[in-house]
Amino acid sequence: MTYKQIDEEDIKHFRDVLSAAYVITGKDQLEPFAHDYTEDLVFVPRSSYYRQIQERLPP
Amino acid sequence: MKYCNSKHICVTPRGAGTGLSGGALPVYGGVVLGLQRMNSIVKVDTENFQAIVEPGVINEVLQQTVKEYGLFYPPDPASKGTCFIGGNIAHCSGGPRALKYGTTRDYVLNLEVVLPSGDIIWTGANTLKYASGYNLTHLIIGSEGTLGIVTKIVLKLIPFPTQNSLLLASFASPIDACRAVSSIFMGGCSPSVCEFIEPLAFRLAADYLQVAFETPETVQAYLLIEIDGNNGELIAKECENMYTILTEGNCLEVLLATTTSEKEHLWKLRRSMGEASKKSTVYKEEDTVVPRAQLPELFAGTKTIAARYGLRTVCYGHAGDGNLHINILKDEHSDAYWNHEVKEAIKEIFRLCISLGGTISGEHGIGLVQKEYLPLAVSEIQIDLMRNIKRCFDPNLILNPGKIF
Incomplete structure (x- = not known):
């Protein structure tokens, strides 16, 4: 499976939507997202983003 | 999600990163969607015994919060101090108390899910019963972030059991310890926890935590047993019954943790065993599960297989559930030997597990x-069904690719 690689235009879009503070692209900042508690596997993402979404109450 | 779907950019959702199967790793690069800031406990509904939470809430934080209302959220994986409820849902986490109270699946009533298309749905209703078509809630639980991103969770709570007793039983034979597990239930006891622990696991945890814990040479296995409830007399009576069953099952000694600090000490050791194994050497952790009466055969067979490959193992886990965590230790083996032979050993262990009516993962995913x-445990037809379900939710296969199959 091949996927589109993230480019500057994509990152700009994410920053416009989420704000720059919530879009991480620096290599050092991405390092914590490259592994978990599983053995010694490392996969670095191209970017990471997170946000606090608006409150939505359940139906 | 809408943007990534239209551009065919892959997205890997991520909770606390405490998973043990690589489920949160972005193997195709792309975007990691961190959910750590979605960490609100939106509501504790004391009338309906429910909580509404976001996926980034830490398991133990939720437990402590609802405890203040006299309520209990039982699923308690070893990483409960750091793992997120969202990750628990992704893997249908269990933990020691799943024995009496069930796994995450048993406490999730309704989920708000963002689909790869960007559409947002609720999967069910905030009710204890649900018979309105396919149960999408249960489909999402255990789907390892491959079908949708959980953004809100309605959980069932139960009254907090106010009292408990914790016993540590030692055995000269690990097989006797495994057999005793079934005897406990056949004898009419219903413990909230029944953990099998090899002495090496205790020693590694004690070294890791730099605390004292003596394991006499005569002891080859332990059972850590908790009995809980609200009636101290009934708990004491069940402890007496338990003592008789364990003694008849060739137990060497039964110790009762009499203080809170003794209980906490034992739990701290138990919960550190995974990390302690990891710190001691390179290792592979397998999450085998069999019907609990087959535990003696699983344990004995695992040791035989490991010995044939010259590999050392340390076993511990939720014996009452038949869920044995088998840690295979690399020790001084070469990388070449380790990389090839350990896979063969794991396959043999899994084949044994399946032949006993079990499967290859009970709670790690x-x-x-x-x-x-996975093809050892499920048929090609089952895998095709899973692939087709995946395509229904995620036709462009952008969500957490490279996982499960």
């Missing part, structure tokens, strides 16, 4: 590291 073994 398949993720990345177990997917090559």
Whole structure:
């Protein structure tokens, strides 16, 4: 499976939507997202983003 | 999600990163969607015994919060101090108390899910019963972030059991310890926890935590047993019954943790065993599960297989559930030997597990590291069904690719 690689235009879009503070692209900042508690596997993402979404109450 | 779907950019959702199957790793690069800031406990509904939470809430934080209302959220994986409820849902986490109270699946009533298309749905209703078509809630639980991103969770709570007793039983034979597990239930006891622990696991945890814990040479296995409830007399009576059953099952000694600090000490050791194994050497952790009466055969067979490959193992886990965590230790083996032979040993252990009516993961999930073994446990027809379900939710396959199959 091949996927589109993230480019500057994509990152700009994410920053416009989420704000720059919530879009991480620096290599050092991405390092914590490259592994978990599983053995010694490392996969670095191209970017990471997170946000606090608006409150939505359940139906 | 809408943007990524239209551009065919892959997205890997991530909770606390405490998973043990590589489920949160972005194996195709792309975007990691961190959910750590979605960490609100939106509501504790004391009338309906429910909580509404976001996926980034830490398991133990939720437990402590609802305890203040006299309520209990039982699923308690070893990483409960750091793992997120969202990750618990992704892997249908269990933990020691799943024995009496069930796994995450048993406490999730309704989920708000963002689909790969960007559409947002609720999967069910905030009710204890649900018979309105396919149960999408249960489909999402255990789907390892491959079908949708959980953004809100309605959980069932139960009254908090106010009292408990914790016993540590030692055995000269691990097989006797495994057999005693079934005897406990056949004898009419219903413990909230029944953990099998090899002495090496205690020693590694004690070294890791730099605390004292003596394991006499005569002891080859322990059972850590908790009995809980609200009636001290009934708990004491069940402890007496338990003592008789364990003694008849060739137990060497039964120790009762009499203080809170003794209980906490034992739990701290138990919960550190995974990390302690990891710190001692390179290792592979397998999450085998069998019907609990087959535990003696699983344990004995695992040791025989490991010995044939010259590999050392340390076993511990939720014996009452038949869920044995088998840690295979690399020790001084070469990388070449380790990389090839350990896979063969794991396959043999899994084949044994399946022949006993079990499967290859009880609570850690398949993720990345177990997917090559999945065909051992499920048929091609089952895998095709899973693939088709995946395509229904995620036709462009952008969500957490490279996991499960």
